[in-house]
Every structure is written in structure tokens, then in C-alpha cells.
Amino acid sequence: MHIQAEENAIVPVRLFRINTGSCNGCDVELAVTSAVTEFDVEQLGCRYTEAAREADILLITGPLTVRAREEVLRLYAETPQDKVTVAVGVCPVSGGVFRDSYAVDGPLERHLPVDVNIPGCPPRPQALLAGIAEALELRRARREGGAPVRRALPVDNFPARGRLSYDAGSCVDCRICRHVCAAGAIRFEEGETGVSLTLWHNSCVFCGLCSHYCPTGALSVTGDWRLDHPAADAFRQVERGEVPYAPCVGCGEPIIPAAPQLLHAAFRRPNPDIERLKSLCPACRQQMSIGVPRR
Amino acid sequence: MSDCINLTSEIRERGPGGGGRDGFEACVAAALVCAAGEETEVLWCQDRKGVLTGWCRLPSGGSLLPAARAVAELDGRLAMVTAYLPERAREKGEREIAYHFDLDGATLTLTVILPLQWARVPSLTAIFRNCDWQERELMELYDVQVVGHPDPRRLFLDHSLPHAPFERLVPYSTFTNAATGKVLWDKVLAGEREEP
Amino acid sequence: MSTKLIELGPHQLALEEPMYFRVKLEGDRVADLDVLPGQVHRGMEHLVMRRNFYQNITLLERLCSLCSNSHPSTFCAAVEEVAGITIPERAEYLRAVADEIKRIASHLFCCAVQANVIGETALFRRVMEVREIMQRAKEAIYGNRMDLAANVIGGVRYDLSVEGAAYLARQMEAMKQPLDELYLQYSNNPALLVRMAGVGVLPRAAAREYAVVGPVARGCGIDYDVRKKSPYGAYDRLEFEVAVQEGGDVRARNLVRLAEARQSVSLIEQCLAQLPAGPLCADTLPEIPAGEAIAKSEAPRGELMYYLRTDGSDMPVRLKWRVPSYMNWDALKVMLKGEPVANIPLIVNSIDPCIACTDR
Incomplete structure (x- = not known):
């Protein structure tokens, strides 16, 4: 005994x-x-x-x-x-x-x-x-022997700065987030169907500057701090989204349309004319506002 | 020289915050003229809180030692030394070193202009003991020789690193391991594509 | 008397960070010292020339986590000076709040570590528990316990709501009694006195010659605090006494820190009482013209100085800073001379050395 x-x-x-x-x-x-x-x-x-x-x-x-x-x-x-x-x-x-x-x-x-x-x-x-x-x-x-088990932990509601979250629907591809990111944690890639953003959580330092300067709130800081993972998964710890191209309603060129959030940030109450701008390419926007494309 | 000593006692009495801003500035200017020559001028700026910052470009590298002695006479404290390659340094073949001193809350910067190649400055360690590390650091980061430094060993740089990394502004990628970022990102983007 | 050289590393020195000393001993007493820094050299002054002003806010906050707020706030002050930006009054106060919160936590960490070094484990845990009040407050207000992310060029990027200010005021209230109690302990507790009083003495004349700064200087009777000598931000409207002690020993340095921590509580309370309404930031994305500027602040360890030179592009031509710890290492030669080897870790920790700051 x-x-x-x-x-x-x-x-x-x-x-x-x-x-x-x-x-x-x-x-x-x-x-x-x-x-x-x-x-x-x-x-x-x-x-x-x-x-x-x-x-x-x-x-x-x-x-x-x-x-x-x-x-x-x-x-x-x-x-x-x-x-x-x-x-x-x-x-x-x-x-x-x-x-x-x-x-x-x-x-x-x-x-x-x-x-x-x-x-x-x-x-x-x-x-x-x-x-x-x-x-x-x-x-x-x-x-x-056996596989490691990931244990659930009690979650507190403390407003800690955790994982960044990306909403492609409100992104306007301005790339200020990448510009201000000290850690090089954000990548933009232009693909065939749209522009994609990848944010790597193992590079991010959770300062939230991207979210601070994001004009449309496409990037936001979440309270999700439980990010430990097997090192083998290091490169898969990403937040990703794609902003799809849409054809310009004027000429059909693929463009990134302005998100409604941007229009509301720029114009408190966008009127139909302004709303129309978001689906036009720069050349067609000039055509609409000053009649001819500017050289 | 006796004039300079009188100035020192005067500045001690007036101080930068003692309401005698003009007197303080005049004392510092006169002491520097006395030490470094007629053409030595100090440009003073006062911020919204009343803090004084003085900027002085020394007429020659040779005037650094006497000017530093004059600042020590004024009870100045060496606060920091900044070596740098100014804008268009390579075109002009010039580099600068700024010596920042504290005068009881006011900051005085004495700047020396040196040739880009074969730059030499005298060590200020005999006047300001705390210049020791500042000079050891600038010697390893920049291609500048500090003459008369008592202990010119490397300070922060590992021995495996090349001399004067701050001179190598271009090209950058071949000298630093700037490739690391690319290698990592290739893996991040590849890892992502494996996912269903 | 026999002379020998020994090498001490972070484990022998009881440091959280890697730093090495080569110590010359005569008998069992310290005769001389060679400080060998560089383990935490990350080439940061080079990196900042390759990053734009915005990136540098976050990069500089990671220079050192103990005084992390002092770096971005002083850097932003230098950028604002070059660009001629006057930050809103509310932002001045909010920067002071962030700096003082960090000061309390930093000073307490230093005092805690020293208690641990001399085997006063219960006191170590007590000081760390008191510090937790600040850690929790930082996380509640800023979202991180170390790196606050409070500063932007032109102001701050956090606000204190009415509830937030009330919460912070309650935390400040909770700090008062423990800080007063700790001051008395470090002042009078016989177990601490025997280890800290008269130990690691730096005479005032040597303090001037070695040009030490911060609590190390003020512990030698030197009345110098950047917040008073070169007021910045909200400090010209806040009332406080510069904490000065005459002893020049380990005890004096700690009493300066604990008195300052208590004063920080008062400073934060004054900020909360005076906090003016208004914007948090002057301009979201200002243009930074060519120019040069110096900005200074009183970081937890003393005078911090930044020099910024710009050419109109969005990256610095040169950004140089000198941290307070940088100025204090050399004076260890005086403090340690004639001391027994057993006192080395305590005396080294009594200058609150920051290696990450020193090495950059």
C-alpha cells in the first residue's frame, strides 16, 4: 500500500x-x-x-x-x-x-x-x-501512447486583445492595414477572381493598429486569446478572405467595388448617385462626373 | 578664457528655467564662441511647455573637443550621441555626428560634419565618462574612428556580424536575412492551399 | 590577496534577461567589473529606418515590455514636433495615465525581484500580487497586460469612458494601502534593512560623474526628473514632488521607486479629475515633413531621449534613442566595489537594469 x-x-x-x-x-x-x-x-x-x-x-x-x-x-x-x-x-x-x-x-x-x-x-x-x-x-x-487531447478551458469575458478577424465583405482593398503592420503579418494577393488578404497569427503582435486605421472595420480585434497549437500547424494559423472582383457597370472591367461601409464613412448619407459610384471603375467614374476621362 | 568662466557662473545662477531665457541662451552662445570660434551659432527653439532645445553646427571637427569642454564647464551632462548618414550623404561625401547635452532640462545639440570616408572624431571620454559606450557603439555601427578611446572593443554586435551595419543602407536584402520573411510567407501561403 | 576573474550570466545574476558580467575578485570582494551586453541586440535602430512611422509605433513598443509605453509616446512626441502637431489636451492626459500605470507596474516588478533575490519569498509574492491589480487594470483598459497600444501619431487610440474612469479610480484606491505598506516594509523591515541599507552605495559625486539617471540618481540625492525639468504632455498641470533619497544605497533606490509608485497613483487620480473632453487625436494620417527633433520623457528607469531626423518620406532617416538603463550600468563598478560576491545579484537588480532596452 x-x-x-x-x-x-x-x-x-x-x-x-x-x-x-x-x-x-x-x-x-x-x-x-x-x-x-x-x-x-x-x-x-x-x-x-x-x-x-x-x-x-x-x-x-x-x-x-x-x-x-x-x-x-x-x-x-x-x-x-x-x-x-x-x-x-x-x-x-x-x-x-x-x-x-x-x-x-x-x-x-x-x-x-x-x-x-x-x-x-x-x-x-x-x-x-x-x-x-x-x-x-x-x-x-x-x-x-495515444493522441494528445485538447482540453477546453473556461473562457473569461475579459476584453483582451486576441486574434484579429477579417470581414472581406467590408474590405475596400485600400491596404492601410498592411502599411501600418509592424510585423509584416498581412499579405494581399491578387488572384483571378479577386483580391485575397491573409493574416498570419504567428506573425501578428496583436497591437490592433490595422483595425485602428481600417476605414471600414473590415479588420477587428477579437477577444479570442486561446491560440496555442502544435508547432506542425504553425503555418496554418491564418485569417483569410477574398474580396471578389465585380464588373464595372459602365465598361465591364473587373474592379473592387467600394463597400457600403466606406461610402457611409465618406458620405454620411450616400445618395443614389454616390451609391452608383461604387460599382464603377475609375475611368467610368470620371466619365460620369466630368463627362470625359481625364488624361 | 576668463570671460568664459564668468559666463559659467552666470549660467549657474540663471539656469534655463529661471526666467532668464535670453541670458541663458547668451551665456551658452558666448561660451561656445569662446571655445569653438566666432562663427559658432546656436539656434534655440522653445516649445509650448517652455522647454528649450538648442541646435549648433560646429564650424569644424577640430572644434568638438573645446566645445565639449565648454559645455562641461557649463555643468552640461552628455545625454546621447547620434551618428547618422544625412540625406544625400553619398552625393555630398559627408556624414554627421550629433552630440546631445542636457543643461538642467534644456537640450543642446552640437553637430559635427565629417567626411564620409575616413571619418575620425576625438573621444570625449576624458571630459564625459559616460561617453564610453556611446562611442564604442558608434564605432561598431558606423565607419567612424574614435581617436583616443580607452576601450574600443565591440559592444553590442556579435563578432560574426560585419563591421558598420548602419553604413550598408543599400543593398539591404543581401546583407540582412531579409529572405526570412519570404520563406515564411511561402510556407504560410502554401499551408493554406493544402486545406480543403 | 588572490585575484581571480569570474563570469556571471543571467542565472547567477537573477535576471529575467540574458546579460553577462566579467567580475574581478580580490579575495571574495569585487574589485572591478566588465559589463558584456549584446545578447538582446535586435538591430532595432536599423529596423526603424526600414519601417514607416506607423509601423515604428508598434515596433518601438516592443523594445522593452516593462517601459513599453514610454517608447511609442516619446517617439510620437518627436514625430509631432517635426510635423508641428499639437495633440489634443485629452490625449495629453491619457498619455500620462498610460505612462503612470506602467511606472507603477515597472517599479513594483523591480522591488519584487529584489525581494526574491534576498530570499524573501513571501514578500516577493506579496509585491507581485499587488502588481497584479495594475496588470488587470491594464488588460481591462488597453487589452494587454504589457503592451498597451495606447499611442498614435497625433494623440492616443484609447479612451476612458465614464465607467472606465470610475473603474480605474477604484483600482487606484485599491493600490494606496498596499503601496503605503510596502514603502514602510522597504523602509523599516529589519530583514530588508540588513540586506539593503548601506549596500551598493553610490556616492552623490560619483553619481554625477557617471551621469546616472532616474531612481538611481534620485536615490543619491540628485533632484532630477524629466517631468519637472523638461515638462511634456500633461505634466505641467499635474502636481507632484520629485522623490529624492539621500542614502545612495539599494534601500534608497527602492524607496524612491515606491514613493514614485504612490505618487503615480496621485497623478492618475489628478488626470481623471482634470480629464478634459475633446478629441483623442489631432489628425489621422498626417504628412511628416523633413526636419529634426528631440523628445524626452521620464520613463520608469529615468530620462529617455529620442532624436528623429526625417526627409519628407514616411520612414525616418535616423531614429536614435538612449534609454535610461544605458546610463546606469557603468556606475555598478562603484556600487559593487568591495562588495562580497553574494551581494552582486541584489545590487545589479537594484538599478532595475533593462537589457532589452540597453541592447535594442
């Missing part, structure tokens, strides 16, 4: 952190998960360790700078073979706002395998706990 009890006693899962050159946002929030009762990793049966060789779960923050690389790889080499590696924040996955700097050598995946990503900039403690729980589940599945 006694032996049985000892075997069942919960041995804490040890978490080890490596900062590869982060802004310290993720690191300070991870510190919260060791200091603040509400978010303590103890509730997941974990505790932090200062020894790389004890790492059951490895938490990595930062975009991986050139200068930090050697030390990061040295520490990584000390960690056990069977640990689960978690990329915390978008920096290790995509470089976030620091991508393409001469001093950055990420993404992390170029140097070592990653198992779980926790997007966010920084992720809130609840998101960190969800990501660590996902890593625990992966660890359990690897040891016991």
Missing part, C-alpha cells in the same frame, strides 16, 4: 526557460506564473527549475539573436532528449516585429525542433497556462 502511494505521489513536471533575446514581455509574464497564485504553474502540477538538464518542458522566448545563438544552443544541448519544447510568443516562430534584422537569426525552428506554439505578444498568463497544458498533454501522449 505504502509503495503504491509513493508511486502515485505527483512528481512535479519541471519547466525550464530560455530567453533568446526577447523584449522581456513573455519572460515577465512567465515570472507571473511562478509568483501569482491565480496563475501559478503549480495548478498544472509543474514547477520551474534553474537546471537545463532537468527540463521536462522547455519554454523559449525571443526572436533568437545572432549574439544569443551559441548560448541558447549550448543550453538546449543540456536538456533531456524527451522534453517538450514550447515557443512562447510569436517571436520564436516568425521573428514577430524583429524579423529580417541583421541581428536576428530566427526562426527558432531553423536551429531546433519545436513542439508547441503559444502566440501572443506577450500571451496573457491564461494563454501561457493553456499552452503549458497542451505541452503536458503532448508529453503524456508520448509517454503513454
Whole structure:
């Protein structure tokens, strides 16, 4: 009986952190998960360790700078073979706002395998706990066999800045969102049937500047912060939509019609003449307003 | 020189916020003329909150040391050093370094104009101890030699990185790993197409 | 006496961020120090020249998460100076609210970490719990606990509704008693006194010579606060005393921080009381002409300075900034000299060093 009890006693899962050159946002929030009762990793049966060789779960923050690389790889080499590696924040996955700097050598995946990503900039403690729980589940599945199960978490209604949402129906293809995005998280592609927008959640830093400057509200910040996912799915974490071309009612050229939201933003109460403008190409709009196309 | 010392005591009494704006500006101007020559002029701007910002382009690189000493005499504190390639630097063959000082809340910027090639400035570390890192940093980021720096090792740049990354404005993509963004986006767009 | 060199990294220094020291010891005492930064160098001053002004708001907010609001707000002030934009009065107050909220959280984090370093785990957790009040308030008002996204060129992009202001006022009320209690603890608790008083002393003359800034300078009796010396934003209409201590030791620096955190509560209350009605932003997408400007602010760690040079395009020709931490590293040589090795982590953390800021 006694032996049985000892075997069942919960041995804490040890978490080890490596900062590869982060802004310290993720690191300070991870510190919260060791200091603040509400978010303590103890509730997941974990505790932090200062020894790389004890790492059951490895938490990595930062975009991986050139200068930090050697030390990061040295520490990584000390960690056990069977640990689960978690990329915390978008920096290790995509470089976030620091991508393409001469001093950055990420993404992390170029140097070592990653198992779980926790997007966010920084992720809130609840998101960190969800990501660590996902890593625990992966660890359990690897040891016991079977597929990892994604556990549902209680959702709070706190107005956190989470995943961006895109409504192609109100997009006017002005591309101000891409212009103001510091993280290069937004791409426009002109296809055969329309213009498509792709927003990559692993690059987005959730600042909401795109949504702030969007004239029609096509991009909006949602409260959905639960974005942890297996690293294998990193490139599928996207928001996407297509603004279809429509023929110009004047000449038939394919154009992006102006969304009603834009007309209402520009003219408080659009009259039928103004409404007609939205389905005309620029040349036909000139024809309609000044009679001849301007040279 | 005795005039300059008198000015120093005067500025200490008046200060930039002490209602003696004209007196303060005159003192700084006179001290700089004394140190760096007749043609040295300071353009002062005052913002809506009354904060003074002075801009002074030094007549020559040689006047940097005496001008810096004059600022130290005025109880100035070195606040920041900015090296940069101004607009049309390559056409004109010129570069600039701006030394920003704090004079009890007012900011005075002394700018030296240097040749683009073989630029050299004297180290200010003997006058302002805190210039040490500022100069080490500008030496590694720009192609500028700081003469007389006590410890000219690299500071922030990893040894594997090329010297003077801030000089290499064009071409950019070959020098940075600007390809990373493209590689990642190719995967994002490809990953997306695999989906049903 | 035997001399030896040891190298200390983030784990030995009890830092959240990677920083390395080469320490020269004589016996078991520190004789000299070489600070080896660069681990968090992300080439940001280069990146900002490749990004437009709007992108740089978000990029700069990620320079460092502890003083994240100081960077975009000071950068925006420099852009506004170049463009001749006067931001609306309401925006001035809302920027001050954001800055002061960040100051409280930053100062408390620093004090908490030091408690942890000296093994006062219960106090560490207590300070972190008090800080949580601010973290929650940040998330409720701005949507993120670290990066507020409060600033845009020409003003701010968040507002305080009547309910929002009332909520913030309640959080401020909740901070008062704990902050007063913490001030007394860091001032008088014998367990803290024995570790912090008379430790890591920086004499005032050395503080001037090394040109330190922020709470490190004010802890040495230097009465310098950018909010007073070079008023900006709403600070010319807000009342506060510059927190100054004379000791120059670890204790003095912490008392400055805790006094400032308490004063930040008062500053936020004044902002809420005075908050004028009106627009949040002067102009949505202003043209930025050619020019140059300097903007300064009092970030949590001290004087922050930005220099901006523009050429009429939408990217900076040069954007240079100097963070307060940059000025304080060198003075560790004075503070650590003659100290036992065991005091190194505490003294290093007592300057509230920000490596992300320093390395950029």
C-alpha cells in the first residue's frame, strides 16, 4: 500500500526557460506564473527549475539573436532528449516585429525542433497556462501512447486583445492595414477572381493598429486569446478572405467595388448617385462626373 | 578664457528655467564662441511647455573637443550621441555626428560634419565618462574612428556580424536575412492551399 | 590577496534577461567589473529606418515590455514636433495615465525581484500580487497586460469612458494601502534593512560623474526628473514632488521607486479629475515633413531621449534613442566595489537594469 502511494505521489513536471533575446514581455509574464497564485504553474502540477538538464518542458522566448545563438544552443544541448519544447510568443516562430534584422537569426525552428506554439505578444498568463497544458498533454501522449487531447478551458469575458478577424465583405482593398503592420503579418494577393488578404497569427503582435486605421472595420480585434497549437500547424494559423472582383457597370472591367461601409464613412448619407459610384471603375467614374476621362 | 568662466557662473545662477531665457541662451552662445570660434551659432527653439532645445553646427571637427569642454564647464551632462548618414550623404561625401547635452532640462545639440570616408572624431571620454559606450557603439555601427578611446572593443554586435551595419543602407536584402520573411510567407501561403 | 576573474550570466545574476558580467575578485570582494551586453541586440535602430512611422509605433513598443509605453509616446512626441502637431489636451492626459500605470507596474516588478533575490519569498509574492491589480487594470483598459497600444501619431487610440474612469479610480484606491505598506516594509523591515541599507552605495559625486539617471540618481540625492525639468504632455498641470533619497544605497533606490509608485497613483487620480473632453487625436494620417527633433520623457528607469531626423518620406532617416538603463550600468563598478560576491545579484537588480532596452 505504502509503495503504491509513493508511486502515485505527483512528481512535479519541471519547466525550464530560455530567453533568446526577447523584449522581456513573455519572460515577465512567465515570472507571473511562478509568483501569482491565480496563475501559478503549480495548478498544472509543474514547477520551474534553474537546471537545463532537468527540463521536462522547455519554454523559449525571443526572436533568437545572432549574439544569443551559441548560448541558447549550448543550453538546449543540456536538456533531456524527451522534453517538450514550447515557443512562447510569436517571436520564436516568425521573428514577430524583429524579423529580417541583421541581428536576428530566427526562426527558432531553423536551429531546433519545436513542439508547441503559444502566440501572443506577450500571451496573457491564461494563454501561457493553456499552452503549458497542451505541452503536458503532448508529453503524456508520448509517454503513454495515444493522441494528445485538447482540453477546453473556461473562457473569461475579459476584453483582451486576441486574434484579429477579417470581414472581406467590408474590405475596400485600400491596404492601410498592411502599411501600418509592424510585423509584416498581412499579405494581399491578387488572384483571378479577386483580391485575397491573409493574416498570419504567428506573425501578428496583436497591437490592433490595422483595425485602428481600417476605414471600414473590415479588420477587428477579437477577444479570442486561446491560440496555442502544435508547432506542425504553425503555418496554418491564418485569417483569410477574398474580396471578389465585380464588373464595372459602365465598361465591364473587373474592379473592387467600394463597400457600403466606406461610402457611409465618406458620405454620411450616400445618395443614389454616390451609391452608383461604387460599382464603377475609375475611368467610368470620371466619365460620369466630368463627362470625359481625364488624361 | 576668463570671460568664459564668468559666463559659467552666470549660467549657474540663471539656469534655463529661471526666467532668464535670453541670458541663458547668451551665456551658452558666448561660451561656445569662446571655445569653438566666432562663427559658432546656436539656434534655440522653445516649445509650448517652455522647454528649450538648442541646435549648433560646429564650424569644424577640430572644434568638438573645446566645445565639449565648454559645455562641461557649463555643468552640461552628455545625454546621447547620434551618428547618422544625412540625406544625400553619398552625393555630398559627408556624414554627421550629433552630440546631445542636457543643461538642467534644456537640450543642446552640437553637430559635427565629417567626411564620409575616413571619418575620425576625438573621444570625449576624458571630459564625459559616460561617453564610453556611446562611442564604442558608434564605432561598431558606423565607419567612424574614435581617436583616443580607452576601450574600443565591440559592444553590442556579435563578432560574426560585419563591421558598420548602419553604413550598408543599400543593398539591404543581401546583407540582412531579409529572405526570412519570404520563406515564411511561402510556407504560410502554401499551408493554406493544402486545406480543403 | 588572490585575484581571480569570474563570469556571471543571467542565472547567477537573477535576471529575467540574458546579460553577462566579467567580475574581478580580490579575495571574495569585487574589485572591478566588465559589463558584456549584446545578447538582446535586435538591430532595432536599423529596423526603424526600414519601417514607416506607423509601423515604428508598434515596433518601438516592443523594445522593452516593462517601459513599453514610454517608447511609442516619446517617439510620437518627436514625430509631432517635426510635423508641428499639437495633440489634443485629452490625449495629453491619457498619455500620462498610460505612462503612470506602467511606472507603477515597472517599479513594483523591480522591488519584487529584489525581494526574491534576498530570499524573501513571501514578500516577493506579496509585491507581485499587488502588481497584479495594475496588470488587470491594464488588460481591462488597453487589452494587454504589457503592451498597451495606447499611442498614435497625433494623440492616443484609447479612451476612458465614464465607467472606465470610475473603474480605474477604484483600482487606484485599491493600490494606496498596499503601496503605503510596502514603502514602510522597504523602509523599516529589519530583514530588508540588513540586506539593503548601506549596500551598493553610490556616492552623490560619483553619481554625477557617471551621469546616472532616474531612481538611481534620485536615490543619491540628485533632484532630477524629466517631468519637472523638461515638462511634456500633461505634466505641467499635474502636481507632484520629485522623490529624492539621500542614502545612495539599494534601500534608497527602492524607496524612491515606491514613493514614485504612490505618487503615480496621485497623478492618475489628478488626470481623471482634470480629464478634459475633446478629441483623442489631432489628425489621422498626417504628412511628416523633413526636419529634426528631440523628445524626452521620464520613463520608469529615468530620462529617455529620442532624436528623429526625417526627409519628407514616411520612414525616418535616423531614429536614435538612449534609454535610461544605458546610463546606469557603468556606475555598478562603484556600487559593487568591495562588495562580497553574494551581494552582486541584489545590487545589479537594484538599478532595475533593462537589457532589452540597453541592447535594442
